[in-house]
Amino acid sequence: MNKPKGYEVTRPKSLDHKTYPGQETVYSLLPPELYEEGWVPVGRLDKDSSGILLFVKEGFLVARLQRPGNMDKVYEVLVNGRVEEEHLKRILKGVTTPLGPLSAKAVEVLGRLGFQTSLRVTLSEGKNKQIRRIFAGLKDQEGKSMRVLELKRVRFGPIELDGEAGTWRYLSEAETGRLLGAIPPKQKKG
Secondary structure, three states, X not given: OEEOOOOEOOOOOOOOOOOOOOOOEHXXXXXXXXXXXXXXXXXXXXXXXXXXXXXXXXXXXXXXXXXXXXXXXXXXXXXXXXXXXXXXXXXXXXXXXXXXXXXXXXXXXXXXXXXXXXXXXXXXXXXXXXXHHHHHOOEOOOOOEOEEEEEXXXXXXXXXXXXXXXXXXXXXXXXXHHHHHHOOOOOOOX
16 A cells, blocks of 8 residues: 555554544555455554555564564655754664664665755664654754654565555565565574
8 A cells, every 4th residue: 555644554443433533544545345354554654654554464474574674664754954974874873762772774865955854764673653753863953853744655675665645456476475585584483
């Protein structure tokens, strides 16, 4: 699915159930039979984020795809603040946040316009609002915390984002093979 902003990534108790007035979940964008067949989202995107969201039926796959280090996720991020080389080094090393130090696997500047910076950020694990917290832990030239204005996940493992916002499709056999082939073998205990 290409998740648009404004939708919660949660499985409601029923398709007509809303925890809060006006709340819409990603399931309102899917055919009802996918809900009934037990398809669940892999990972999360907060309500204000957009981009690729995978759904699976097999519970063991959810755990394998979400396991830290198993699948890189790539995001395009627009930040209010001029991100400089020193910021990039801190992002890779770890930024102090209320959740403790958070870092990215890779980060690159795509462009700058005034006091806004466009970046590509790669995570190998995802914590709640990790990218937003990383940038909030950085200060701009005026000493203000940076703020994420736009956040879009453009790649989940080997699967690239495509389609219009709010649309979904099944993965092709080739994409499914690449996704399953990218999962590292399960580690034996002991």
